Amino acid sequence: MPAALLVMDFQAGFLGLFDDPGPVIGRATVALDAARSAARPVVHLRVAFPSDGAPVPAANRMFGQQFRGRMVEGSDDVAVPDALAPRPAEPVVTRRRTGPFVGSDLAPVLRGLGVDALVLTGVSTSGVVASTVCAAADEDLDLTVLSDAVDDPDRGLHDALVGGLFPQHAQVLTVVEHLAR
Template sequence: MTVPEPGPHGTAFSGRLGWGSRPAVLVIDLCRAYTEPGGPFALPDPGPAVEAAAALVAAARGHGHPVLWTAVRYTRGMADGGLFARKVPALAAFAEDAPGGWGELTLAPDPGEPVVVKQYASAFFGTTLAPTLLGLGVDTLAIAGVSTSGCVRATAMDALNSGFRPQVVRQACADRSPALHENNLADLDAKYADVVDLAGALDCLQRPA
């Protein structure tokens, strides 16, 4: 077993997971509710994260790596919303009978790219994501999307728990405030994922599959 190199906090935290041999891009919940003015989860400046996510997707598509997406959907009446919907009432915007179309994805998946529908924060909880990734031979996830403190964080943690290497791309994620974004990236990088810059992620994705 290879001993990981010490991270910025010494040997206690921030060891490096690195990239495996078969990466995929996972775009989490990047939809109109977050990226358009007036949306129930509207971000203060979503443009840079959307552009960075689009760059990751283009690099993956151009070099034969899988691209996967997540979307939040609830049944009419929110019967499948559980306690999460009670805690975050604005999730009702993603019910199938809700007005506004807030759940529509900001970037368009290509035909054949899986869209994992979820009801909770983690893209792994109660979904087919893990077996889909295993079937594709994926060992590394370049993670983009929203929000850093919520669904990105929960998904990165469960990626690690499920045996995948989470690489959270700093510029491709966003949150309600810069402080939330940066604080959660720091904690993810210490314990659950590698937080990487866009340029480095693009370099890894530009290697042919």
């Protein structure tokens, strides 16, 4: 089975942290369009909290502190750019933590698709992308990170992860390099 493309957290609440998210959105769109054209599986990951749900504990620095009261279902924060919006047949996995597998349906969705390999796009590199690389490697999934279709507001941290941590667990390719394979 071909690898599934994960399109992760391209949501207004996260994209608003970037000076110019246009380039990463554009490159992720190229990867998404290519996966769709090749009839490869596409899975969308997103963060959304129920409006009436219990707050995330403050000990969770990401969602309990930095994003407290944000990323609420139905709010502008969870909106996705039209170019990266899911199509009806594409699974959308909602999660409430940085990790993609914790408390979400990602593992059963991937099993249902027969997927044993992932290609990663998303924001931010130091959040969902890093967490997904580590967790998916522990799940023995074959990984590819599209280095120019992931991004982080902290350029130094992005470069350190893409050049240091990610190659320990994944192939790291540009979108053009990936599509040429």
